[in-house]
Amino acid sequence: MTNEIYVTDIETTGTDPKTDEIIEIGSQKWINPQPSFGVEGPDEQTSWVKFSALVRPNQSVPAETSAIHHLTDWHLSEALDLSDVLTDFTYKMHPRPIFAAHNSTFEASFLEASLAEKGVKPRWICTYKLALHLFPDAPSHSNSSLFYFLGVFKNLPEFWESFLQKNRLHRAWPDAYITTQLLNIFLNYVSIPEALRISSAPALLPKVNFTKDHRGKKWAQMDESFLTWVLHPDRDFDADVIHTAQYWLDKAKQEDE
Structure with a gap:
């Protein structure tokens, strides 16, 4: 079992992996995961490594999609293509890493084929499925709703107020960072092998x-x-x-x- 989890989020031109493309990848590599109920910072046992990159697609970004993440053709005009971005992202990555995402089916549908070309075949933890399993009566199981429902903001309001002012949600890395905090809580209740099992089942x-x-x-x-x-x-x-x-x-x- 690898001692790293890549908590990952993507932004895309749309929702269909057959016709749409990735335009941003954000990931928080969690090294030696040691779950807690607070915000973890780098220390001797656990640490985070940030990855964030825009991706130049082969199509224009539709206006209705830009309205969600506020990325446009202008932002992406000088970005690297997906293959080059993934070359950077997967550098020295274990060939069977653990990835985590909120609704990992979406991320997997866009990423897996391109990752396979780099020799990487991830196993997935789905924090959405973990939330359904652990907190079925939550009013909503969206990333942002769970962030408040589980008290992540309440634990360190000054930190999160500063974070939210500096980072726009519905962008890849900020959303991945929020997902990391949810996973940090969930792994107090289930082990990583259990999380993988729950995530692989309906x-x-x-x-x-x-x-x-x-x-x-x-x-x-x-x-x-x-x-x-x-x-x-x-x-x-x-x-x-x-x-x-x-x-x-x-x-x-x-x-x-």
């Missing part, structure tokens, strides 16, 4: 996030007809939704016996 979702009549309601409250509808082969739901619907349908059938 998540049990707390609330439905689709259809007008069901959005925002708890999956545990859904009736068998709705669960059966979700599981129909013609539906195109992701693995987490299918797993959750099957879990609650099986549970309902057991209770009926």
Whole structure:
């Protein structure tokens, strides 16, 4: 097991890895992870190494995407291309490193093929899935919401106020840094091997996030007809939704016996 975790975030031109491109990579390398409930700084046991780079894409950044991260063609005009950025990023990297990201499926979908060209095949920790597992009743499982819900800001308000003034969220490295603080908390409850196992399995979702009549309601409250509808082969739901619907349908059938 490697003693480094690369907590990573990317910004892109859109959400489809088949047609869109990475325009920024930010990563916080956590060396010798020693989790705590505060903000960790460099010391003899654990340390952080920052990586941040813009990436020049082969397409223009759509206005609606710039509105999220505020990166435009102007910002990227003199950036390196993705291959060169990843050459720098993966320099001396273990061939099977541990990466972490909030909703790692997204980062993996954009990064894995290009990382493989550099001889790197990461294992992924998903802090979104860890949050669902550890804090299923949190009001939201977004990065920013968990940052406040778990008291990260409250622990060191002066530090975080300064950080948020200097760093724009929805940019790659600041978001990766926030994710690092969440992972720092989560690893007090689960080991790294457990985190990898949870991250590789479908998540049990707390609330439905689709259809007008069901959005925002708890999956545990859904009736068998709705669960059966979700599981129909013609539906195109992701693995987490299918797993959750099957879990609650099986549970309902057991209770009926």
